[in-house]
Amino acid sequence: MKCKKCGEKASVNMRQHRMALCRDHFIEWIPEQTERFIRKYRMFTRDERILVAVSGGKDSLSLWDILVRLGYNADGLYLGLGIDAPTSLSAGSEIGYSEESHRITAEFAQKNGLKLHVVDIEKEYGHSIPVLSQISHRGFGKPCSVCGLTKRHEMNRIARDLGYDALATGHNLDDEAAVLFGNTLNWDADYLLRQGPVLPEAEGLARKVKPLCRFYEREMTAYAIARGIEYIYDECPFAEGATQVFYKETLNRLENTRPGVKLTFYLRFLEAKQNGELFVEKETAQTHLHPCEKCGQPTSAPGLCSFCRMLEKASVPS
Amino acid sequence: MKCKKCGEKASVNMRQHRMALCRDHFIEWIPEQTERFIRKYRMFTRDERILVAVSGGKDSLSLWDILVRLGYNADGLYLGLGIDAPTSLSAGSEIGYSEESHRITAEFAQKNGLKLHVVDIEKEYGHSIPVLSQISHRGFGKPCSVCGLTKRHEMNRIARDLGYDALATGHNLDDEAAVLFGNTLNWDADYLLRQGPVLPEAEGLARKVKPLCRFYEREMTAYAIARGIEYIYDECPFAEGATQVFYKETLNRLENTRPGVKLTFYLRFLEAKQNGELFVEKETAQTHLHPCEKCGQPTSAPGLCSFCRMLEKASVPS
Numbered sequence: 001m002k003c004k005k006c007g008e009k010a011s012v013n014m015r016q017h018r019m020a021l022c023r024d025h026f027i028e029w030i031p032e033q034t035e036r037f038i039r040k041y042r043m044f045t046r047d048e049r050i051l052v053a054v055s056g057g058k059d060s061l062s063l064w065d066i067l068v069r070l071g072y073n074a075d076g077l078y079l080g081l082g083i084d085a086p087t088s089l090s091a092g093s094e095i096g097y098s099e100e101s102h103r104i105t106a107e108f109a110q111k112n113g114l115k116l117h118v119v120d121i122e123k124e125y126g127h128s129i130p131v132l133s134q135i136s137h138r139g140f141g142k143p144c145s146v147c148g149l150t151k152r153h154e155m156n157r158i159a160r161d162l163g164y165d166a167l168a169t170g171h172n173l174d175d176e177a178a179v180l181f182g183n184t185l186n187w188d189a190d191y192l193l194r195q196g197p198v199l200p201e202a203e204g205l206a207r208k209v210k211p212l213c214r215f216y217e218r219e220m221t222a223y224a225i226a227r228g229i230e231y232i233y234d235e236c237p238f239a240e241g242a243t244q245v246f247y248k249e250t251l252n253r254l255e256n257t258r259p260g261v262k263l264t265f266y267l268r269f270l271e272a273k274q275n276g277e278l279f280v281e282k283e284t285a286q287t288h289l290h291p292c293e294k295c296g297q298p299t300s301a302p303g304l305c306s307f308c309r310m311l312e313k314a315s316v317p318s
Numbered sequence: 319m320k321c322k323k324c325g326e327k328a329s330v331n332m333r334q335h336r337m338a339l340c341r342d343h344f345i346e347w348i349p350e351q352t353e354r355f356i357r358k359y360r361m362f363t364r365d366e367r368i369l370v371a372v373s374g375g376k377d378s379l380s381l382w383d384i385l386v387r388l389g390y391n392a393d394g395l396y397l398g399l400g401i402d403a404p405t406s407l408s409a410g411s412e413i414g415y416s417e418e419s420h421r422i423t424a425e426f427a428q429k430n431g432l433k434l435h436v437v438d439i440e441k442e443y444g445h446s447i448p449v450l451s452q453i454s455h456r457g458f459g460k461p462c463s464v465c466g467l468t469k470r471h472e473m474n475r476i477a478r479d480l481g482y483d484a485l486a487t488g489h490n491l492d493d494e495a496a497v498l499f500g501n502t503l504n505w506d507a508d509y510l511l512r513q514g515p516v517l518p519e520a521e522g523l524a525r526k527v528k529p530l531c532r533f534y535e536r537e538m539t540a541y542a543i544a545r546g547i548e549y550i551y552d553e554c555p556f557a558e559g560a561t562q563v564f565y566k567e568t569l570n571r572l573e574n575t576r577p578g579v580k581l582t583f584y585l586r587f588l589e590a591k592q593n594g595e596l597f598v599e600k601e602t603a604q605t606h607l608h609p610c611e612k613c614g615q616p617t618s619a620p621g622l623c624s625f626c627r628m629l630e631k632a633s634v635p636s
Contacts, residue, residue: 146425184502277598278510279596280598
């Protein structure tokens with residue numbers, strides 16, 4: 001297999017694009033494509049300040065690397081979730097998942113002279129994610145629901161408090177297709193009409209963008225390796241058996257038989273949302289939202305937002 | 319496991335409904351549910367004349383059995399496809415698929431004193447389906463495309479010529495979910511907006527209904543066996559490797575892990591179409607259709623309809 005651009009030996013073969021590239025052209029192609037997606041979906045401009053949510057994994061570190069290479073004004077945000085200390089929920093957490101991902105992220109920032117904000121959930125709220133999950137009795141024995149809730153709340157809080165124009169996350173095509181697959185199995189109108197590469201800013205809510213949403217997971221792995229980016233290989237110890245992992249496996253089986261099906265599934269969905277032939281027009285204004293009485297972030301619940309209710313529940317001695 | 323209705327030993331366990339039934343209550347439950355679906359989706363009434371498309375398989379024969387048991391005025395239509403004679407496409411056709419299914423269907427009609435219309439494609443159009451497919455060069459070496467086209471055309475023709483109010487087919491939940499799955503992977507607006515248990519009649523087009531669309535395939539197998547209906551066990555020899563079979567396998571894998579997911583997927587889709595929160599309103603009038611110059615059936619193509627074009631192509635000596 002030869003590189004499409006220079007004819008040298010290719011090192012990345014992308015069946016879904018019917019294209020193979022050598023290492024050097026591959027690490028140019030990824031930012032070129034990212035730039036194309038940023039413009040196509042009007043994510044942000046070079047005049048704006050971007051906050052990249054970095055976890056220490058290949059996707060978010062590569063995203064940060066790409067945005068900086070493209071000349072965007074991008075700082076990092078690392079959330080310390082505390083998935084290290086032994087708890088009854090901590091199966092496999094002996095690896096020091098959060099500690100290791102923090103070290104990797106901080107080293108990446110230092111090596112590249114980049115600005116990294118760090119928020120430690122335990123320092124901020126008194127408990128790590130696994131403990132908050134346990135004492136708030138949310139999530140049926142898994143911390144994933146509390147973790148997602150906390151990350152969304154904190155990312156939005158920091159992005160707004162520090163005046164960033166957009167919050168960028170490293171979701172890749174496999175992530176987005178799996179979420180879409182789950183939403184489709186349930187035909188969840190709210191989620192389907194909201195899902196996309198850009199969630200526009202609204203009163204109290206930062207703009208959220210996903211510049212890597214059209215790259216296969218294996219492309220991002222290849223990029224991180226080719227760029228020599230050190231990243232945490234382990235999945236979060238709680239991820240195993242999660243519904244999303246199950247949907248990813250299903251889509252991978254489909255993809256193995258029909259290369260490109262995952263990309264088609266996601267892109268045609270975006271097209272269908274744009275051309276108005278299938279879906280109703282989404283209400284752009286988030287109606288029925290009001291500020292949380294405690295933190296001020298928008299919520300549809302009366303009184304406190306879900307995050308503050310979770311905290312309140314967690315601080316009640318059980 | 320005990321029967322929910324009588325407490326005797328159950329013979330059919332339906333995990334997706336969290337219900338088990340004994341044989342006697344199961345063969346009552348299936349028609350009761352069918353009656354419910356017929357009314358819910360306003361398929362037809364007892365004053366109307368129904369034409370049931372029967373293939374000799376478990377679904378269509380069970381459908382006919384159920385409709386007659388419920389007191390509906392239902393005649394049968396058997397299409398002789400000629401999937402018997404050796405051709406270069408006839409892998410596995412030594413079983414005499416069409417011959418055997420015709421025998422089974424005719425015996426079912428005779429035994430139950432029912433009226434069966436038989437149309438033999440070869441007698442009507444000079445060639446069997448596999449031969450028509452070969453000489454018209456449609457379908458990439460598989461007769462499935464020509465077969466589908468021909469069946470749709472003939473079923474509609476007979477239903478209208480003989481003045482039936484509705485054409486009923488034996489599509490079950492597995493069929494409908496697999497079609498929906500394929501349409502969703504491509505986000506095909508035309509197909510998604512048309513798919514449902516009822517396709518209303520329009521100028522030149524008979525009303526089409528699918529009274530079994532909410533039953534799992536295994537429920538229909540259990541019904542046919544419990545009722546002692548003789549049916550053809552073999553799939554059409556050409557079905558293997560078809561895309562729909564592949565989608566069915568994918569959905570079965572999902573269903574094994576989450577009982578009920580197939581039913582939820584289909585029912586929430588129907589709900590979403592009804593409540594107007596997700597999909598645009600479908601144009602009920604089929605615009606841009608005009609009668610085919612040869613057969614008079616509605617077509618969007620200029621001049622001849624797809625079926626008549628296929629015939630024309632097939633009669634040109636190659």
